[in-house]
Amino acid sequence: MRSGERAGLLFGVGAYLLWGAMPLYFLLMRPAGAFEIVSWRIVFSLVFCAILLAVTRSWRRFRAVLGDRRAVASFGLAGALIWVNWTVYVLATTTGHVVEAALGYFINPIVTILLGVVVLRERLRPGQWVAIGISAVAVVVIAVEAGALPWTSLALALSFGGYGLVKKRLGRIDAVSGLTLETAWLTPVAIVELVLVGAGPGLAYGAAGVLPTLMLTSAGIGTAVPLLLFAASTRRLPLSVVGFLQYLTPILQLVIGVAFLHEAMSVGRWVGFGLVWLALAVLIGEGVVRGRSRRPAVAPVA
Numbered sequence: 001m002r003s004g005e006r007a008g009l010l011f012g013v014g015a016y017l018l019w020g021a022m023p024l025y026f027l028l029m030r031p032a033g034a035f036e037i038v039s040w041r042i043v044f045s046l047v048f049c050a051i052l053l054a055v056t057r058s059w060r061r062f063r064a065v066l067g068d069r070r071a072v073a074s075f076g077l078a079g080a081l082i083w084v085n086w087t088v089y090v091l092a093t094t095t096g097h098v099v100e101a102a103l104g105y106f107i108n109p110i111v112t113i114l115l116g117v118v119v120l121r122e123r124l125r126p127g128q129w130v131a132i133g134i135s136a137v138a139v140v141v142i143a144v145e146a147g148a149l150p151w152t153s154l155a156l157a158l159s160f161g162g163y164g165l166v167k168k169r170l171g172r173i174d175a176v177s178g179l180t181l182e183t184a185w186l187t188p189v190a191i192v193e194l195v196l197v198g199a200g201p202g203l204a205y206g207a208a209g210v211l212p213t214l215m216l217t218s219a220g221i222g223t224a225v226p227l228l229l230f231a232a233s234t235r236r237l238p239l240s241v242v243g244f245l246q247y248l249t250p251i252l253q254l255v256i257g258v259a260f261l262h263e264a265m266s267v268g269r270w271v272g273f274g275l276v277w278l279a280l281a282v283l284i285g286e287g288v289v290r291g292r293s294r295r296p297a298v299a300p301v302a
Helices: 003-020 022-027 034-055 059-066 069-094 098-106 108-120 126-146 151-168 175-199 210-217 219-236 239-245 248-260 267-293
Strands: none
Touching (some): 003 022, 003 219, 003 239, 059 069, 069 098, 069 151, 098 151, 108 126, 108 151, 126 267, 175 219
């Protein structure tokens, strides 16, 4: 492995481990509620991105993005999707549903494939259809065991899958400019949410002690740093490797939910998770086999 690839691997592992540890990070912000946490996350992310643009002297590149009306509108859509994702995720992690959140990110690759079929008219291979079928059975098993569909998991998978689809079409635009635009779109929403929370139960920021206030203030850094590590990783590693690394996040979330927060794992839930892991194994195995079959039989002569 070349030094650039080693650096990319470290960046990728760092990004996904930070995302996986987010439940503990958000719990340190208590007694702030989910809507206040998401609102401060938006506001301080915008502040942090503005500082990054100034330090890296990237304002000219950002202004060029602002001149592309289609890109600006697309980042508005991306912002709406990531707002749904963040809100559902923080609600889940602060109300004792970290395991459901982990399930959402385990099934996210399957949802991404389905979005490719529905939106991009991509054609699936047999192994991908098998993986989707197994995932559907897993959702049914979990729904029957719980008496309801796993709405939290499905909402996280759909919102993040849609966000990834929008970002894929905007791949030419750098991560800092993209996050700046997304948070700029969402800042008015965040301000309205903070006003409503302040008029209702009251804001925890500045009133709940030093630690929650510091954690809420650092939300911008906590949002931007994993994203920048992820962007640095994707520039140095093949997407297939990045795809394997993504499973670090839900694995760590599941460990936190079960081992640290002591969330219940019934037999039905374990069976559902097992089916999801089987579907992912089929998906990964099919991709590996296909990748090997496409390699040239004879190495080219230098």
